[in-house]
Amino acid sequence: MNDDGKINASSESYFVLLGFSNWPHLEAVLFVVILMFYSMTLIGNLFIIILSYLDSHLHTPMYFFLSNLSFLDLCYTTSAIPQFLVNIWGLEKTISYAGCMIQLYFSLALGTTECVLLVVMSYDRYVAVCRPLHYTVLMHPRFCHLLALASWVSGFTNSAVHSSFTFWVPLCGNRQVDHFFCEVPALLRLSCVDTHANELTLMVTSSIFVLIPLILILSSYGAIARAVLRMQSTTGLQKVFGTCGAHLLVVSLFFVPAMCIYLQPPSGNSQDQGKFIALFYTVVTPSLNPLIYTLRNKDVREAVKRLIGRD
Structure with missing residues (x-):
């Protein structure tokens, strides 16, 4: 304890994660629903990763980035949900100080990485639609690996x-x-000192990693839309809408909740509203991504047939 009577966080051995304890009658329902979505996340994203690895026809930039996104979603959800399921089921809702800091670091790192990776995926779609003759040159495997690495490094550095x-x-x-x-934002609310500098830093970097990626993605799709309008082939149009539509839906599901949480001061958020928004992008969005990308995807259906020997 210092002279002002303030205890630094590092002297505490644990935190209590209140979660949804204000609604104890909801906790049993939440446990079942979240466990279901978490299972869907594990199965769906592992399916994409394994299928993309095993089927040589899916060894393309699009599925390379999609595998990265699936691995990212797996890690992101796992950084928070298992601990939450343990807490919501038991009487004690504690997490160690070290566990809390690790969770804080990885959830922020993986969330930021996803922002950048979604930009990379939109660039891949832009090149595929607007520069098809140069696609194999521009999206060379080595360049794709560098783009993926840059996404991960930027996310972990920001965190x-x-x-x-x-x-x-x-x-x-x-x-x-x-x-x-x-x-x-939740930890900043615990502070008994002025956290405006922290809040300002959070808003600035959130703007860099949320607003700028969103602007770049929308710019890519503006160019794609112009190219689509010039297309004569119905088959080409369907393929573009299939792959680009899926990516745009994933972008919406990720960026809209992220903007609600990180582009305003912690004091400006309703805490209960923030928890439900966070629950959506932590549990629901990662479970929906595999479905969005695979349900109407002919390449994936054919890869599954090849995998089970039904060529």
């Missing part, structure tokens, strides 16, 4: 900045996190 700032915020002995997992 290192925020996590280090958050680690040093004095919490004055307050251990009750009004959320179901450790994230920056």
Whole structure:
């Protein structure tokens, strides 16, 4: 404890994740629903990763990036949901200090990585539709690997900045996190000192990693829309709408909740509303991504047939 009576967060051995304890009658229902969505996330994303690896016809930039997205979603959901399921089922809703900081770091790193990766995927679709004759040259495997690596490095670097700032915020002995997992806005609410500098840093970097990627994605799809309008082939139109429509839907499901959470100060958010929004992008969105990309995807259906020997 320091002279002002403030206890630094590092002196605390655990936090209490309040989650949805204000609605105890909902917890049993939430446990079943979340477990179902988490199972869907594991099965669906593992299916995409394994299928893309085993079928040589899917060794293309699009499915390489899609496999990265699936692995990212698996890791992102797993960084928060297993702990939440344990807490919601048991009487104690605690997480160790180290566990909270690890969860904070990885959830932010993986979320930021997804922002950048979705931009990379939109660029891939732009080249495929608007520069088809140069596609194999522009989207060379080595370049694709560099783009994927840049996505991961930028996400983990951004998280290192925020996590280090958050680690040093004095919490004055307050251990009750009004959320179901450790994230920056929820931990900043625990502080008994002025956190405007942290909030400003969060908003600036969130703008960089949320608004700029969104602008780039929309720009790519503006160019794609112009190219589509010039197309004569109905088959070509259907293929473009199939792949680009799926990606746009995934972008919407990810960016809209992210903007609601990170582009306003923690004090400006209804805490209960924020928890439900976070639950959506942490559990629901990663489980829907495999369905969005595979349900109407002819390439995936044919790959499954080849895999089970029904050529």
